[in-house]
Amino acid sequence: MALTPTGGASKLEVMEPTVAFIAGYLACIVTLLPLALFFYLFRPWLQGFLSGAPISILQLIGMRLRQTPVRLVMDAYRALIHSGTSVNAKTVESVYIANHLRITGPADLISLVKESLAKDADGQK
Secondary structure (H helix, E strand, O other): OOOOOOOOOOOOOOOOOHHHHHHHHHHHHHHHHHHHHHHHHHHHHHHHHHHHHOOHHHHHHHHHOOOHHHHHHHHHHHHHHHHHOOOOOOHHHHHHHHOOOOOOOHHHHHHHHHHHHHHHHHEEE
């Protein structure tokens, strides 16, 4: 407790150094954690947006929660979009989930998605 020049207690209490350190540490965590999560998800979203293969932040969060490699799926998705294939990110992810043991890179995923789309087209005829 701080004393005023007249000897009485002041209205402002001085925080203990340990409490101040813990409060500052928690404030940094509360601020930096959402910021890190934002940038962790922002890069794939921005790459998709700028390359014409849009994806929502919620889809990216879902991929992370399902432990799907977002970079692999996004690389394959962008390549499929640029090659003129009409596909969405959910289809690419579902093909990855169904065949994850056979996929070693984006090229494998692209070929499996094209096979899947061809089977679907043949099944609809």
